[in-house]
Amino acid sequence: MADATIQLSALTGIWRPVYAHRLALHATADTVVLAAWRKDTHGISLGPAVAAWRQAVGESTDTQRQHRRQAAAAAVLVVLAARSWRRTRRALATAAQRAHRAGWAAGHHLVTQDHDDDTPYDTPGSQYVLGAPDMPDDTADATATAVLTAALKTTANRAGRAMADSTNDPQQDAEDALEAGLDLALAADVAVSAAYGAGMLAAYLADADAAVQWLTAGDERVCETCLSNEAAGPYSLLGAPTLPAHPRCRCCLAPA
Numbered sequence: 001m002a003d004a005t006i007q008l009s010a011l012t013g014i015w016r017p018v019y020a021h022r023l024a025l026h027a028t029a030d031t032v033v034l035a036a037w038r039k040d041t042h043g044i045s046l047g048p049a050v051a052a053w054r055q056a057v058g059e060s061t062d063t064q065r066q067h068r069r070q071a072a073a074a075a076v077l078v079v080l081a082a083r084s085w086r087r088t089r090r091a092l093a094t095a096a097q098r099a100h101r102a103g104w105a106a107g108h109h110l111v112t113q114d115h116d117d118d119t120p121y122d123t124p125g126s127q128y129v130l131g132a133p134d135m136p137d138d139t140a141d142a143t144a145t146a147v148l149t150a151a152l153k154t155t156a157n158r159a160g161r162a163m164a165d166s167t168n169d170p171q172q173d174a175e176d177a178l179e180a181g182l183d184l185a186l187a188a189d190v191a192v193s194a195a196y197g198a199g200m201l202a203a204y205l206a207d208a209d210a211a212v213q214w215l216t217a218g219d220e221r222v223c224e225t226c227l228s229n230e231a232a233g234p235y236s237l238l239g240a241p242t243l244p245a246h247p248r249c250r251c252c253l254a255p256a
């Protein structure tokens with residue numbers, strides 16, 4: 001049976017190996033995706049974006065700040081959308097597939113082991129069937145594309161803001177914001193959590209478990225959405241809210 005709320009600050013029993021795996025998973029994905037992003041953004045020039053932006057807003061100073069930022073973001077997005085982001089896309093897809101397997105292993109462990117048991121466990125091998133540990137390649141690619149598309153948009157907004165608000169060198173400030181990859185770190189987090197949650201559900205499906213509970217991390221940082229997800233459970237396997245409720249969500253779906 002699931003115990004309500006996990007208590008991340010004082011993990012006991014089965015939650016110890018489960019969250020150790022999960023933290024390592026997120027850390028690795030973060031590193032790998034950001035490394036790919038740095039390679040993909042290397043040598044990128046936002047000069048054309050600055051030129052397009054200047055043409056769109058003109059040199060007049062009475063233009064609304066919000067309008068100037070939006071025009072800059074749109075100009076940056078044109079440059080970003082023209083690139084393939086091959087490495088970043090690949091890194092996100094791989095991170096999602098790893099996370100799916102990790103989620104499956106955690107879910108399988110939660111179903112089959114006593115919850116007081118804190119011994120480590122491995123991730124098994126398998127094939128692409130319903131309830132299997134592996135996320136199919138096309139699902140991983142679709143996940144990577146969706147997450148990347150959203151992240152490019154927020155990155156364009158961030159770089160556009162840096163460009164429009166720059167007091168010195170709009171191009172350099174925008175390129176710095178681009179290369180920092182803050183939105184990609186969040187994107188990696190979301191991709192990993194979503195795949196992890198899907199992997200958990202696949203494990204429960206494979207074990208024919210009927211219901212799941214949404215468990216929060218049990219500290220003061222838990223948000224209202226996650227608290228109400230926990231309060232509204234247990235759920236049927238297909239009726240449960242999907243992880244993550246938001247970026248950096250630490251919640252978990254456990255057998256109810």
Ligand SMILES: [Zn+2]
Nearest residue numbers: 226249250251
């Ligand atoms: Zn949460």
